[in-house]
Amino acid sequence: MKKIFRVIPSLDCTDLTRAVNLVEQVAASDMVYGYKIGFALGLACGIPETVKAIRSVSDKPIIYDHQKGGTDIPDTAPLFADVMSTGGVDEAILFPLTGPETMKAWIAALKERSIKVIVGSVMTHKAYLMSEGGFIPDTAVKTIFETARNEGVNAFVVPLTKPEKTEELISQCTFGPDTEFYSPGLGHQQGDAARFGFIKRHYLIVGRRLLNAPDPLNWIQSLEKDLSAYI
Numbered sequence: 001m002k003k004i005f006r007v008i009p010s011l012d013c014t015d016l017t018r019a020v021n022l023v024e025q026v027a028a029s030d031m032v033y034g035y036k037i038g039f040a041l042g043l044a045c046g047i048p049e050t051v052k053a054i055r056s057v058s059d060k061p062i063i064y065d066h067q068k069g070g071t072d073i074p075d076t077a078p079l080f081a082d083v084m085s086t087g088g089v090d091e092a093i094l095f096p097l098t099g100p101e102t103m104k105a106w107i108a109a110l111k112e113r114s115i116k117v118i119v120g121s122v123m124t125h126k127a128y129l130m131s132e133g134g135f136i137p138d139t140a141v142k143t144i145f146e147t148a149r150n151e152g153v154n155a156f157v158v159p160l161t162k163p164e165k166t167e168e169l170i171s172q173c174t175f176g177p178d179t180e181f182y183s184p185g186l187g188h189q190q191g192d193a194a195r196f197g198f199i200k201r202h203y204l205i206v207g208r209r210l211l212n213a214p215d216p217l218n219w220i221q222s223l224e225k226d227l228s229a230y231i
Helices: 016-026 039-045 047-055 074-087 100-112 138-150 163-172 216-230
Strands: 004-009 035-038 062-065 091-094 116-120 155-157 180-186 201-206
Touching (some): 016 039, 016 216, 035 039, 074 100, 138 163
Parallel strands (some): 091 116, 155 180, 180 201
């Protein structure tokens, strides 16, 4: 299968005008898959208002990342899913670190509202897994992915900053050729996308580096040229 990669600008700011200006500058690029919004715009401006503003300049998918959603009790799943649905979000990222019952409830609630579910288990920063000095057992990340697969999820978050751990994780799980992987860590966190040739459908998430670029479209075009060498 030929390598497929796209870019997802992460609009992690509280200035909606700034976010929309970035979207407007890069919307015409075929490299741009969609746009990720998080709690910053969600809390500062409201999800419906943010989605409406982005939709005014682009019709590409809008992904909501609550940083980290899916960690509350199962009973709150419909509340979260309703907010996603009424807000006009297309996809939502979950990091279900509080167990399988919460995971299953939140996945089901989002699916019932036709919202694409993306599940993550490893974050980009240091001291996250126990082997790195963090709190999360290394064995849990595989269990999270396998449980999500059993619930019909086919899109997962994996960190660009940890290529060895990501390759190990993917090799241990049963993924089809159409499985999609979303990777934060490009740009400011210095994740190297060229080390992920083992992923065939890859969406690269970039935040600060793109938000602060003098010419965001040129930055994306340069990235495309650089990455074309390993397709």
